[in-house]
Amino acid sequence: MMFIGRPSRLLKTISSSFVVKAIYRTEELQVSRYLMLFYVFDQKGVWMMYPNKIVSKKRLAKSTYEFWIENALVGSHARPGQFVVVRVSEKGERIPLTIAETKGDLFRIVVKAIGKSTYELCTKSVDDILADVVGPLGKPSEIKQYGNVLVIGGGVGIAVILPIAKALKKAGNNITVIIGAKTLDELILKDEFMFADKLVMATDDGSSGYKGTVIDAMKEQIKTQKYDVAWAVGPAIMMKLASNVANEINLPLWVSLNSIMIDGTGMCGGCRTLVKTQESEEIKYVCVDGPEFDGRYVDWDSFMKRLEQYREQERLALENFIKQVGDLSWL
Numbered sequence: 143m144m145f146i147g148r149p150s151r152l153l154k155t156i157s158s159s160f161v162v163k164a165i166y167r168t169e170e171l172q173v174s175r176y177l178m179l180f181y182v183f184d185q186k187g188v189w190m191m192y193p194n195k196i197v198s199k200k201r202l203a204k205s206t207y208e209f210w211i212e213n214a215l216v217g218s219h220a221r222p223g224q225f226v227v228v229r230v231s232e233k234g235e236r237i238p239l240t241i242a243e244t245k246g247d248l249f250r251i252v253v254k255a256i257g258k259s260t261y262e263l264c265t266k267s268v269d270d271i272l273a274d275v276v277g278p279l280g281k282p283s284e285i286k287q288y289g290n291v292l293v294i295g296g297g298v299g300i301a302v303i304l305p306i307a308k309a310l311k312k313a314g315n316n317i318t319v320i321i322g323a324k325t326l327d328e329l330i331l332k333d334e335f336m337f338a339d340k341l342v343m344a345t346d347d348g349s350s351g352y353k354g355t356v357i358d359a360m361k362e363q364i365k366t367q368k369y370d371v372a373w374a375v376g377p378a379i380m381m382k383l384a385s386n387v388a389n390e391i392n393l394p395l396w397v398s399l400n401s402i403m404i405d406g407t408g409m410c411g412g413c414r415t416l417v418k419t420q421e422s423e424e425i426k427y428v429c430v431d432g433p434e435f436d437g438r439y440v441d442w443d444s445f446m447k448r449l450e451q452y453r454e455q456e457r458l459a460l461e462n463f464i465k466q467v468g469d470l471s472w473l
């Protein structure tokens with residue numbers, strides 16, 4: 143393989159099948175799936191290989207799994223708040239997933255199975271290879287010394303806020319973390335937030351900690367503590383409600399929008415979102431302008447409506463997948 147000229151920034155930051163992919167097929171041994179290799183340039187313009195191999199998998203809660211994936215490019219470049227776009231299999235859809243942590247050549251994702259592609263990913267095992275990984279993508283979180291910071295995570299959003307909260311703590315902030323789920327069993331990664339100055343665990347059923355939603359806990363918290371900035375990541379409805387509370391007390395609050403994405407690079411328009419202030423109304427692309435926005439200005443009604451637009455196709459895709467692979471209620 144030959145390449146003339148210095149590699150562009152895009153080539154350095156994107157590893158995917160449409161950049162450069164070498165597939166070695168050893169038909170007799172039927173091992174082509176395991177020999178799917180990805181090459182991009184490193185900082186010095188040297189060809190690098192990114193195998194996208196799953197090196198560990200752990201069940202964190204029902205239908206929620208943590209994976210460590212081998213990809214030195216993502217491992218070495220990712221910053222808090224960024225995400226990857228993953229294609230699980232050759233014919234699969236591209237799905238965005240937040241980079242929860244990095245370690246050397248590895249990066250960590252936490253996935254909740256809610257539809258065809260996330261179910262397919264959660265059925266993968268150690269040593270399986272993902273068809274491709276694009277990233278790190280999106281703007282990193284704005285980490286600096288603010289003072290008092292409130293960080294809220296709901297459901298799988300807890301994995302998204304983990305690297306952000308850690309980086310904010312490292313930057314010298316006083317951190318209050320609120321994490322919440324329906325029950326204690328679904329409250330993932332709770333042991334990893336012990337660095338927080340204050341940790342509130344909320345469960346809807348009261349099976350552990352504060353009884354109520356993260357929004358109830360947020361309302362309690364702001365009665366006694368003044369915050370300079372906040373983050374809230376979780377289901378769209380949770381982020382909308384947190385934004386409403388923040389609006390009432392004029393608190394800047396970053397949310398990470400989980401919009402539908404296709405290319406993840408600003409070209410398809412799939413993730414477009416309306417952001418409104420008193421002065422302006424702007425269309426933003428979550429993949430390149432975000433994924434974080436000040437939730438007080440997101441047009442939540444149109445955002446949530448867009449999430450619904452392929453509901454029927456999504457339902458059919460999952461139904462067909464389950465027909466092929468069998469019952470997945472054990473996941």
Ligand code: FAD
Nearest residue numbers: 237238239240252253254256257258259260400401433456
């Ligand atoms: P689809 O078939 O595309 O969708 C399933 C349907 O279920 C949708 O209609 C959806 O609206 C609906 N739905 C939404 N929430 C639920 C729910 N809780 N239970 C049941 N149905 C629901 N997901 C993660 O798990 N971990 C991450 O770290 C993560 N990071 C993200 C980062 C970004 C920037 C974005 C944009 C999204 C992120 N997501 C993350 C969401 C993830 O990309 C989607 O869950 C995934 O694309 C869904 O694909 P699918 O094919 O499995 O389901």
Ligand code: FES
Nearest residue numbers: 406408410411429
């Ligand atoms: Fe295509 Fe954002 S996902 S423009």
